[in-house]
Amino acid sequence: MASIRHKALELVQSRTRVPVVPPANKISDYYGTSCFGLEQMKESLAPSVFKKVSQAIETGGKIDASTADEVAAAVKTWAISKGCTHYTHWFQPLTGSTAEKHDSFFDAHAGIEKFKGTALVQQEPDASSFPNGGIRSTFEARGYTAWDPTSPIFIFDSTLCIPTVFVSFTGEALDFKTPLLKxxxxxxxxxxxxxxxxxxxxxxxxxxxxxxxxxxxxxxxxxxxxxxxxxxxxxxxxxxxxxxxxxxxxxxxxxxxxxxxxxxxxxxxxxxxxxxxxxxxxxxxxxxxxxxxxxxxxxxxxxxxxxxxxxxxxxxxxxxxxxxxxxxxxxxxxxxxxxxxxxxxxxxxxxxxxxxxxxxxxxxxxxxxxxxxxxxxxxxxxxxxxxxxxxxxxxxxxxxxxxxxxxxxxxxxxxxxxxxxxxxxxxxxxxxxxxxxxxxxxxxxxxxxxxxxxxxxxxxxxxxxxxxxxxxxxxxxxxxxxxxxxxxxxxxxxxxxxxxxxxxxxxxxxxxxxxxxxxxxxxxxxxxxxxxxxxxxxxxxxxxxxxxxxxxxxxxxxxxxxxxxxxxxxxxxxxxxxxxxxxxxxxxxLENYILKVQIESRVMGDLALNHIIPTAVAYQNKLIENANGLKGLGLDAKSVIETIQEISKHIDQIKVNVDAMVAARRKLNLEQDSVKRAKGYFKDVKDKYFEKIRYSVDKLELLVDDEYWPLVKYREMLFLK
The missing domain is CATH 3.30.590.10 (Glutamine synthetase/guanido kinase, catalytic domain)
Known part of the structure; x- marks a missing residue:
């Protein structure tokens, strides 16, 4: 593991700068060129169509099918001219990040690029595979994304992205955007x-x-x-x-x-x-x-x-x-x-x-x-x-x-x-x-x-x-x-x-x-x-x-x-x-909290048992050899022995606390009530063991030879750029 750290440090030392050339000297020349908002709509839509769209955006009203078709046609032409081959409904599920499913403009059966108003206005991603709090069962997959015209359509990573809300088949909001708009x-x-x-x-x-x-x-x-x-x-x-x-x-x-x-x-x-x-x-x-x-x-x-x-x-x-x-x-x-x-x-x-x-x-x-x-x-x-x-x-x-x-x-x-x-x-x-x-x-x-x-x-x-x-x-x-x-x-x-x-x-x-x-x-x-x-x-x-x-x-x-x-x-x-x-x-x-603490707990256990303790034991063996050698020469090995004892103490503490943390986690995973499980993960896993385990590991970092230590250190991550 130490070799991975040292290879990473060597890579940092060999880094060179990546030159950045803006597309124009003036920001105003390229600002907004990858988004299709009201200004772009005004330029590409018939005045009567643009009026309907802008009024719908201002009042929160619906956009009728014919207007949606006009907008879709204009958006498709613009996107293809920018090198896009796919489009996606870009939405914000309750994972905390964004989600997207890409579809091609190209219709292989017709042999042409197609993009209708219906595809602009609505898509059907899987509602059961995103967090829904029990609203949808696994076998009840249907959910809908619906275009939010108040936020500009944009091109990102050569894909046309349409900002949308995300709701279940039964109408409940499954995203962050829907309640915000309300x-x-x-x-x-x-x-x-x-x-x-x-x-x-x-x-x-x-x-x-x-x-x-x-x-x-x-x-x-x-x-x-x-x-x-x-x-x-x-x-x-x-x-x-x-x-x-x-x-x-x-x-x-x-x-x-x-x-x-x-x-x-x-x-x-x-x-x-x-x-x-x-x-x-x-x-x-x-x-x-x-x-x-x-x-x-x-x-x-x-x-x-x-x-x-x-x-x-x-x-x-x-x-x-x-x-x-x-x-x-x-x-x-x-x-x-x-x-x-x-x-x-x-x-x-x-x-x-x-x-x-x-x-x-x-x-x-x-x-x-x-x-x-x-x-x-x-x-x-x-x-x-x-x-x-x-x-x-x-x-x-x-x-x-x-x-x-x-x-x-x-x-x-x-x-x-x-x-x-x-x-x-x-x-x-x-x-x-x-x-x-x-x-x-x-x-x-x-x-x-x-x-x-x-x-x-x-x-x-x-x-x-x-x-x-x-x-x-x-x-x-x-x-x-x-x-x-x-x-x-x-x-x-x-x-x-x-x-x-x-x-x-x-x-x-x-x-x-x-x-x-x-x-x-x-x-x-x-x-x-x-x-x-x-x-x-x-x-x-x-x-x-x-x-x-x-x-x-x-x-x-x-x-x-x-x-x-x-x-x-x-x-x-x-x-x-x-x-x-x-x-x-x-x-x-609650489930998100449980899973985040659970992941950290597992990572701590893995690093402590598979990386830190073996490293500390290997270094400890080196010190034991040194102590025996000093004794053989009739020299005082007191300081070396004290270091060995201190390392041993921290190894024991890590092992005891990791085992206890894993046992607490297993017990909590049997709890069906999510409130009790989440509070248990805080009290009996995170609050009880995280700092204890960390304390011993961080002490070992100061005791073990730097050449042995398997994890990239704070000073390296924070200061080496």
Whole structure:
């Protein structure tokens, strides 16, 4: 095994840079050339047909058969001109990644390329072979993918890709996109109603926008291949921290390594062709860690683009003999990777509802959406926590540079003072007109237009000037999951806000004051969720407990919320997911957690018993020979004997703990209840044995001769590029 490590290291030393030549000097010359969106449709479709398509996209209406045929013909011509021979419905099953089944344009019987509207609009993949939470049995295979025209069709890897939803034969959603679209519709309706009733009757639509900052690690592909734990589970289950990690803080925003920069340039070119507006690249905190960030887009498109971005990165990295690691915590003791979701609401008149204004009236609108969002986070914190729960993210939450498992909001000292003042002014007699705004303190909000709120990297949900940043989302996650939850809960609170204001108005309260009265109540009710301090501290855990905030540190506990009657009713009320669909997702997420922990446990056992212990024993035998030789010469062998004893102690500990872990796993596999099985895998497998086994293995790494050690070390993976 040691020879594999050394061969991998030799390969790294022999690497050369892969030159990257953009297709044009100006990005604007090739941006979007691999996608077929509204602009391309406008150029290739008859005006009457384009009008039908654009209206259907805007209103969410259906596209009739004849229109679909026209679009299909135009798409086929465009795709073939770009060298495509196949097409696929590109969808997002509950595996967490994307899926596709390729079909040829060529009809061998007819001898021509064919692509009808029916093939564009619908396909029939197997619904039983994807996670479905018991909705479909193995013998009940039928499911459907249906075209989502709100997300651009694109060409990837010489295949025409059509973004679609994925539902079962019986109509239940089996993907991430379907509930997201429904949640976006819910927040659009609720937000538009609030604005029309209280602020601006000209607003017809509110769009949720999203910018996703993607963090990731990059290591050499040969080093990756020499680490079975990375290949099988995406993270290193063993590995002693190097002498130099991130403590010097010299990697963050530092000079990007040459090979990594070439990789970045190429994947950016490919992304820009696909219409993904990548904008920022930089080194992140940990050595070997980086970040890419695009400009804001409508949420459905942004989540599609993020999944596509990850796929592009993976394929381009292969060309550069690199491997991208999207796991939330691939290296213990170092900064974890997240997917920071920057979220805001924007009207069709171009107003960002989270942007403070120079107008007191507009600031009342800003406060309405600002306070309602905080109230939503307060009322449904457990749902937000569940939406970002995964086996990988459990390693990250609360660790280096990551938000804790306690959901809270950070809004900065200035806005905190504004809300506190607004809450205190409840008994102040105010007059109508601008004087009312002045006495309420709302007229002072223009002072905060500049970014005077400091950043809080420990907050899972922070206001950053004109948007909220949901920082707790894991780097490997599909953002559609947490974004479905966020938009759903905000829609619910906005709807309730509208009812509360209207009830006050019916009692004779002037509408502006009615709005303020409801906001005051919301500010008071949600005060416990606001936290400005260090989210990493033990003091915050104690303080959060006093405030009644939950701290669900592991995924099985976090997922319990999906069985809560209030949450089931919430999804059902807004027609985002029915009870069957929520319960199925709960089952799928539990099973996913079990399997992820099970895989890691198996990898740990395999590496420990088949690689680490034999290596340690072989080195121990060398030391025994040395000790005997020293004794034969009449020399002191005390230090050598102590090392032998220490190695022996760790070997014994590894064997005992691995055997006990395997026994616990076998016992749990007999448990039929998935909740009990998942919680058992956390408590009796992961929590009980992972760190114990790792401790002994990592100690052996320091004791065994470097030439013997079979696993590529942290210092090699992180620093050799």
């Amino acid at each position: 949640a976006l519709d819910a927040v659009d309706k609720a937000a538009t109603e609030v604005i029309k009733n209280n602020f601006d009757r000209n607003v017809k639509r509110v769009t949720a926008s999203l910018g996703i900052e993607q963090e990731y690690f990059v290591i050499d592909r040969a080093l990756y291949a020499a680490r079975p734990d990375l290949v099988m589970g995406g993270r290193t289950v063993f590995g002693h921290n190097p002498a130099r990690g991130q403590q010097l803080e010299d990697h963050y925003f530092g000079s990007i390594p040459s090979r990594v920069k070439d990789f970045m340039k190429e994947f950016e070119v490919e992304c820009l062709k696909l219409g993904i507006p990548v904008s920022t690249r930089h080194n992140e905190v940990a050595p070997g860690q980086f970040e890419v960030a695009p400009l804001f887009e409508e949420i459905n498109k942004a989540t599609d683009h993020n999944l596509l971005l990850m796929d592009v990165m993976d394929k381009v990295a292969e060309k550069h003999n690199l491997k991208v690691l999207f796991h939330e915590k691939p290296f213990s003791g170092l900064n974890g990777s997240g997917k920071h979701n920057n979220w805001s609401l924007i009207t069709d008149t171009g107003v960002n509802l989270f942007q403070p204004s120079s107008s007191a009236k507009e600031n009342l609108q800003f406060l309405t959406f600002f306070v309602c969002t905080i109230k939503a986070v307060h009322d449904y914190a457990d749902l937000l926590r569940a939406s970002i729960a995964s086996a990988g993210n459990d390693f990250r939450l609360g660790a280096n540079e990551a938000p804790p498992a306690i959901i809270s909001t950070f809004i900065g000292s200035t806005l905190s003072a504004v809300l506190d003042e607004l809450e205190k002014n409840g008994n102040v007699k105010v007059e109508k007109g601008d004087n009312m705004y002045m006495k309420l303190g709302i007229s002072k909000i223009p002072e905060i237009i500049l970014d005077n709120t400091d950043r809080n990297r420990t907050s899972p949900f922070a206001f950053t000037g004109n948007k909220f940043e949901f920082r707790a989302v894991g780097s490997h996650a599909n953002s559609a999951g947490p974004m479905t939850a966020l938009n759903l809960i905000v829609a619910d609170v906005l709807q309730e806000f509208n009812k509360a204001v209207n009830a006050e108005v019916k009692k004779g309260t002037e509408r502006k004051l009615a709005i303020v009265n409801v906001l005051r109540k919301y500010i008071k009710d949600s005060k416990n969720i606001r936290f400005e301090g260090d989210g990493y501290s033990e003091e915050w855990e104690k303080e959060a407990a006093k405030r009644g905030l939950s701290n669900r540190k592991n995924t099985p506990d976090a997922l319990d919320i999906y069985t809560d009657k209030r949450i089931l009713e919430l999804f059902d009320k807004h027609k985002v997911l029915n009870h069957i669909e929520v319960e199925a997702r709960h089952e799928i997420m």
